Amino acid sequence: MKTATITELKKELSAIPPAQLAALCLRLAKYKKDNKELLAYLLFEAHDEQNYIESVKAEIDEGFLEMSGDTLYITKKKLRKILRYTTKHIKYTGSRQAETELLLYFCTKIQKAGLLKQNSTTLNNLYEQQLKKIGKAIAAQHEDLQYDYQKQLDTLLRG
Numbered sequence: 509m510k511t512a513t514i515t516e517l518k519k520e521l522s523a524i525p526p527a528q529l530a531a532l533c534l535r536l537a538k539y540k541k542d543n544k545e546l547l548a549y550l551l552f553e554a555h556d557e558q559n560y561i562e563s564v565k566a567e568i569d570e571g572f573l574e575m576s577g578d579t580l581y582i583t584k585k586k587l588r589k590i591l592r593y594t595t596k597h598i599k600y601t602g603s604r605q606a607e608t609e610l611l612l613y614f615c616t617k618i619q620k621a622g623l624l625k626q627n628s629t630t631l632n633n634l635y636e637q638q639l640k641k642i643g644k645a646i647a648a649q650h651e652d653l654q655y656d657y658q659k660q661l662d663t664l665l666r667g
Contacts, residue, residue, distance in 0.1 A: 542596070549600045561606055564597045565613050572617050583623065584630055590614070591634070608645040608657050611638050615664050639664065 512520075521529065537544040553560045571590035575583055594614055598607045615638050618624065623631055639661070646657045 545596075546600055549597075554601075557601060557603065557606060560597075560601065561609055564594065564610055568594060568610075568614060568617060572621060575621070580626060580628060584628070584634075587618070587623070587631070587634065591638070604645045604648045605653065608642055608649065608653075611642045611645065612657065612660050612664070614638060615642070616660075619664060 524532070533547060537547045549560070553563075568590055571586065571593070575586045578586065591614065594610050598610055601607070615635060618631075618635055624635060642657075642661055642664075646654050646661060649657070
């Protein structure tokens with residue numbers, strides 16, 4: 509079976525009546541957790557992005573609290589889990605500003621937790637990759653925001 513392109517799907521969806529469209533959305537949400545989470549975000553939380561960012565930051569905090577006292581191996585696994593959670597929610601927002609804020613927060617938490625002092629190549633590489641992503645996200649934003657976020661990024665780079 510050949511998968512349809514986004515253009516084809518868009519054209520077909522515009523021709524469907526609203527009731528049938530709602531049924532299709534519910535059916536799509538029923539089969540995959542990510543679809544359900546994205547639909548919930550779009551319906552209930554997309555209108556207040558700042559509040560959503562704060563709730564994701566709270567989840568990041570909880571993940572870091574669970575990590576205290578673990579071995580290096582477990583710490584790496586939990587850190588990757590927190591990063592997967594963060595990237596998933598960044599995708600939901602589709603906003604460069606949200607991406608920058610959440611990744612800056614994530615990297616700040618890594619730095620404050622003292623995880624970079626453990627001489628782990630894996631942790632350092634993960635941290636460096638996130639700093640690169642932050643740099644790209646900052647470059648795609650408005651000048652005023654670039655300046656503010658660049659100051660935060662410079663602080664992380666010096667840290």
